[in-house]
Amino acid sequence: MNNDRQQPNRDSNPFSYFRNFRISDHPTGIGFILLFILAVIVGWPTFLQLRNLTNILRQISYTGIIALGMTMIIISGGIDLSVGSMTAFVGGLTIFFLNLFPSDSVSALILASIFAMAAGAVSGLFNGILVTKGRIAPFIATLGTMSIFRSLIQYFSGAGNILSNNILYADIGSGVFLGIPVPVWVFLIVAVILHIVLENTRFGRYVCAVGANEQVARYSAIRIQIIKMIPYVITGFTAGLTALLWSSRLNCINPSDCSGYELDAIAAAVIGGTSMNGGKGSIIGTVMGAVMLGIINNMLVLGGVSSYLQQAARGLVIIVAVLLQYNNKN
Amino acid sequence: MNTQRSDVLFAIRNVSKEFSKVRVLNSVSINLRRGEILGLIGENGAGKSTLMKIISGIYQPTSGTLVYDGKEVDIPDYITAKSLGISIVPQEFNLINTLKVYENIFLGNEMRGPHGLLSKKMMRDEARRQLSRLRTKLDVDALVSDLSVAQKQMVEISKALLLNARILIMDEPTTTLTGYEVSVLFNVMKELRRQGVSILFISHKLKEVKSICDRVAILRDGELISVEIVDLIDEAEMARKMIGRDFTQVFPPKRDTDETDEVLRVDHLKLAGLSTANSFRLNRGEILGFAGLVGSGRTELFEALMRLRPGDSGEIYIKGKKVVIRSPQEAVNYKLGYISEDRQGKGIVSDFTISQNITLIALARYVSHLLINKRAEIEKSEEYVKAFNIIAASPKMALRFFSGGNQQKVYLARWVETEPEILIFDEPTRGIDVNAKKEIYEFIHHLCDNGISCIVISSEMEEIIGLCSRVYVMREGKIQGVLKGKQIDEEHIMFLATGIKGRIEDEQ
Incomplete structure (x- = not known):
């Protein structure tokens, strides 16, 4: 803002980053800070208590983990509507798998964890194959698998709760390490890994290229089929993680659990600045987007706003976030 | 009137x-x-x-x-x-x-x-x-x-x-x-x-x-x-x-090439869905022209060679060795490069920076331990910015802010970065101003001086005449003939590109 005329001068001045810093370049960060301040005021003093903050993080981590994978898909130019159903589906299968073992087996927990991630990745691969080899529009393909996953788990469970027999299972999802709940750790670790994948690997660069302009990518000898497929596998993997954490926290899964996760995940990505047209987005943005959704909920509860109005507030934030980004671009 | x-x-x-x-x-x-x-x-x-x-x-x-x-x-x-x-x-x-x-x-x-x-x-x-x-x-x-x-x-x-x-x-x-x-x-x-x-x-x-x-x-x-x-x-x-x-000043003097040093030969390459088959050859360090009217099948022929579109049959020899190209990636591995006529649609990623655009194909070279070395990437692009006279405030700026000529230079740099031996230019100067044009002609000559063989597809007659030492002329998906030396003039090219003058009335 202060030095539009000046040419960016990279290496010579260590402060160049700050001199070239423009508020309008970081709408998500600014929005995050403003929302945080607002929450502190509205929710004073409860909001700032450590317990409350960890609670918010725990609440958003389930959809947040999925949102990280979803960000990759949206950047590659796709979408995945099936993640909510997939989470319930994989969660159910995982408990079935776990119940094959004795009820106090620790190694069963490890195997079940691996099973959940693998089952998620395979489910994601199925979406990816439909989209790339099957050439079905991502919206349609995953709308289809959304129904399929949901219906299968309802059939397997006889529409009732699937209970775990393992007495140790609940320790995974409700565990706390260094004062921070396990799901939050998973969320942060996956975020760091995917951030590096997106920003610093060839695959990440190619995901952006394919999402920005598929033809250009094809003419640049990029294997677009593979590049488009892998984000679905990653997202399936993240859905598997959430399935594990969610089902172990409750020690059971209900076949109607996790519906609407896809919308929260997409919302987090969009609030975080990921373009629905593909080609642009960041993991950091999605993390902020997910946390912002949690803060809004928390703030409304603390402020005593009717729970019926919470969804409206959420919707408003999504629209404002997109408007800010849109106006910033033009 | x-x-x-x-x-x-x-x-x-x-x-x-x-x-x-x-x-x-x-x-x-x-x-x-x-x-x-x-x-x-x-x-x-x-x-x-x-x-x-x-x-x-x-x-x-x-x-x-x-x-x-x-x-x-x-x-x-x-x-x-x-x-x-x-x-x-x-x-x-x-x-x-x-x-x-x-x-x-x-x-x-x-x-x-x-x-x-x-x-x-x-x-x-x-x-x-x-x-x-x-x-x-x-x-x-x-x-x-x-x-x-x-x-x-x-x-x-x-x-x-x-x-x-x-x-x-x-x-x-x-x-x-x-x-x-x-x-x-x-x-x-x-x-x-x-x-x-x-x-x-x-x-x-x-x-x-x-x-x-x-x-x-x-x-x-x-x-x-x-x-x-x-x-x-x-x-x-x-x-x-x-x-x-005078227009001739735009072009550097033509080059002599060794007619026996063949780097690429294509025999009876057939496009899927078309009955015509085409054969041609390319010598080392040569600028080979492909003339013809728009829609005469030149782009299609080379996209088939690069496997950007399905080819049907035909044999390809690179430096005398028979090769089978199954994907664009393999074409790049055989040191072939194709610079599309559709710069916006198929060439540049306009939201990527100059350096991200330049390293797009050769990105593997900048990766160590799975991570991209961004500093090396930017240093390399700065070299290209200098060498190609790309006018840019910073290689970190998105490409859409630059003029057509600068975008085209970045696009060329991306292919040069793959260290090609055969480079195909499809309408290399479409939509850019005369100075950038001149630079691109000189650049093509410079590549040839370094042993790279170039194919130039162009609908601009002056470009073909001023640049190429041999010219194939296509019409309706088929090579109609090859012109050399003094034969390369507007009359001969038009004759092959349109068919006999009198034929215009015969066609319905």
Whole structure:
């Protein structure tokens, strides 16, 4: 803002980053800070208590983990509507798998964890194959698998709760390490890994290229089929993680659990600045987007706003976030 | 032409136009007479399209006046221009493929019946009347997607003629037409002139200007150089006025190559769905031309070679060894490179920075332990920015902020970065200004000096003639012949590209 005329001068001045810093370049960060301040005021003093903050993080981590994978898909130019159903589906299968073992087996927990991630990745691969080899529009393909996953788990469970027999299972999802709940750790670790994948690997660069302009990518000898497929596998993997954490926290899964996760995940990505047209987005943005959704909920509860109005507030934030980004671009 | 009242229908008086202090038109004055075809020629960036956009209300002049039928007028927008009777036939068609011919003609100007509903019958009748005015037989209920390029153009012209257009601006209407279709279009233009319509004909092809226009206005660097009566000026003179110097200066001297040192041979390469097979060869360090009209199958042939589109059969030899290329990745591994004619659609990622664009294909080289070495990436691109004279504040800026010439250089740099041995340039200078053009020609020569063999596909005759030591000419998906040395001239190329001159009348 202060030095539009000046040419960016990279290496010579260590402060160049700050001199070239423009508020309008970081709408998500600014929005995050403003929302945080607002929450502190509205929710004073409860909001700032450590317990409350960890609670918010725990609440958003389930959809947040999925949102990280979803960000990759949206950047590659796709979408995945099936993640909510997939989470319930994989969660159910995982408990079935776990119940094959004795009820106090620790190694069963490890195997079940691996099973959940693998089952998620395979489910994601199925979406990816439909989209790339099957050439079905991502919206349609995953709308289809959304129904399929949901219906299968309802059939397997006889529409009732699937209970775990393992007495140790609940320790995974409700565990706390260094004062921070396990799901939050998973969320942060996956975020760091995917951030590096997106920003610093060839695959990440190619995901952006394919999402920005598929033809250009094809003419640049990029294997677009593979590049488009892998984000679905990653997202399936993240859905598997959430399935594990969610089902172990409750020690059971209900076949109607996790519906609407896809919308929260997409919302987090969009609030975080990921373009629905593909080609642009960041993991950091999605993390902020997910946390912002949690803060809004928390703030409304603390402020005593009717729970019926919470969804409206959420919707408003999504629209404002997109408007800010849109106006910033033009 | 009615010489009795050959007065001026539309006058541009001392019109200038500036974009953020850069003057792109400098005090241009041109008169358009009733019922004449006025050619408008000039190089890319000479100001043709700016002038056209001012006349049609898309831009406002910075200074100067427009006079229509003796009265000074303001044309604030496209709709006003249309209501004054000024219409454009755009270079890229604005037709909706899923709508019918008559629906397209009336798009935005639908006729309504007494109850406010669309009157399809009236529109069909009027569409038929417009098309018959163009002596064109076309089913008004046909879908636009089923039409040929020439037929689409007729629909576009009918659309422009609606609302009694008196001035028709045609922006390079012949670029995508075959020889026969061009002659049909010219007959339509003559018919319209007879009916009193004034046509502003913008073209790169001096031969066409010579054959269809009454007068020709020549622009260079935003200035009107002169307006000439076409009968009194030949094409060489037009070119000289347009460029401001002799054209040959643009090209470095031609090179000699060793005819026996073959790097690429293609035998009977057949495109999927086509019956024609093509064979050609390329020598080391040679600039090989592929000439032909737009749509003659040159792009398709090389996209098939790169496996960007399915090829059917055929054998490929690289440096004497038979190879099978199954994907674009394998083509790159065999040190082949293809620079597409469609820079925006298939070439650059406009949201990526210069360095991200340059390293896109060769990115593997910048990866160690799975991570990209971004510093090496940026250092390398800075070298290219210097070597290619790319004008950029920072290699970290998104490419969409740069001019066509700079974007093209970045696109070339991306392929040079793959260290190719055979580089195919498809229309390498389309849409860039004359200086960048010259740099690209010199660059191609420079590559050849370093042992890289180049193929240049071009529809610009001067480019083929000035650059290439051998030229294959294609027509209708088939190589018609090869020209060498002194044979490479406009006459020989046109002969092969269009077939025998007399054949135009034979074809239906």
